[in-house]
Amino acid sequence: MSALFVPSPLSLIMVAPNGARRTKADHSALPMTIAETVVAAKACFEAGAGALHAHVRDLTGAHVLDAGLYRELLSEMRVAVPQMQVQITTEAVGKYTPEEQRELVYKVKPDAVSVAIREMVPEGEEDQAKAFYHWAFAHECAVQHIVYSADDLDRFFDLAAAGTLAGESHQLLFVLGRYAASQESTPEDLVPFLEKLAERGKGQSLDWAVCAFGHRETECLVEAVRRGGKTRIGFENGLWNRTGERAIDNADRVSDLVSALKEHSLMPA
Template sequence: MTQPTPDSTSQTWEPLVLTVAPNGARKTKRDHPALPITPAELAAEAEASLAAGAAMIHLHVRDAEDQHSLDPGRYREAIDAIRERVGNKIVIQMTTEAVGRYSPAEQMASVRAVEPEAVSLAVREFFSDPNLEKDAARFTHELAERGVMAQYIVYSEEDLQWFSSLRDTGKLPIQAQSLLFVLGRYTAGQRSEPSDLLPFLRANKPNYSWALCAFGPKEAACAAAAATLGGHARVGFENNLLLSDGTPAPNNAALIAQAVAIARAIGRPLASADTLRMAAKTVP
């Protein structure tokens, strides 16, 4: 399979950034035998997802017991394996997710040690403690100065308003590059609906760049909403194991392929890793 390339004839759409989230912090091979955990498995999944149309991989690593880890050495090992497999053809986004195991200080220390190209950060994890707000603000400005692509995760309309306030008051840099809207995080069974996007869109002022992720079998429908409404999408086993027809997805690349088919159907071109890097450089 060859990697889909952006359609140069389409002038009305911003290229769609598809991010694969292949494992997350909690799932194991008991949830799906094809869930990638080791560096070699993650590298193979990155290659397959790249070929299917992904521009970025959202990377989690595990410890010796397959538990969520922010260990810099394990991150470097996984990143090196992916780079050896696909070079710079995919953006590697490190997660800082705490999962109840890591403090903001530990999260920041891990990112500084790894020095990733891209990173995701939950607003409520980094800014919930007023005593640590100055440290968190210093850290986010440091990321901007180093050119790290930062994606800020928001779980609700209130989180999005919080993000705007932090940016307006200078606690987040003006270069804060994008948002991730998490749909259905606090709904029963964590099953997202495309309509879950609406409160975020109402609160998204002044129209920050955004992507979404969604839980459950309507992940593809939510990705379709994002593609149609000018956003971007993150799909993969972290949040959903099913194809849109309700059958188990054979791998993460199949979920990326579904989103690619949606983009093709509406005429929206796909972003490559280089497209994403260039867009990040043009953020004011």
């Protein structure tokens, strides 16, 4: 465990194949079980995704923060797609407390986890959050900080300056469209994040990515890469390719993005 731990760079393309809320009623190819998630992840890796943002579900199909299920998924992924990075989530979905979110990570000890700033660090719990972030750093667990707005990003910079967050290199995820009308994002939604990044992020080691809800997901992600960022794509955020047609599956979404990035000379042809 190194005091000089620096997270591995985010993959250019991370796939989020299911999320916490959608089910097969939304799309028949949305993975619900661990076995289905592993199959989807392997297909997405072959299509061009280098990392998996993983959610697990219980027997009823509900999103759960279950350490045993996450350990099972990580074990299966090491066998099926050992080259693929796997990031677990602490998403609260309105039912998990910061303490329960932290306990999941303590039990699983993953290589990577995504954590929403507004969920993990409510006002008054900065000390508990600091202990968590410094534990993650000590255990070489890469934390990607999820921010839903420029205000969230401001809070991130404040927490980093106060020493609540550990390390000198940080990963971020800018979420576009989560609270927009009908959860539809546009490339312009990226502007407030980039303005705040320019204002407060100079001289800092920040590795950032974007996810975007709705029909214009691919377009938003292409803009993110054009502006120096990385991407998270998949059925958690959008079911549609840039043609407007529903994607066949998550690998189809990855292929759609790869094709678009190549067309814009943002990936090797």
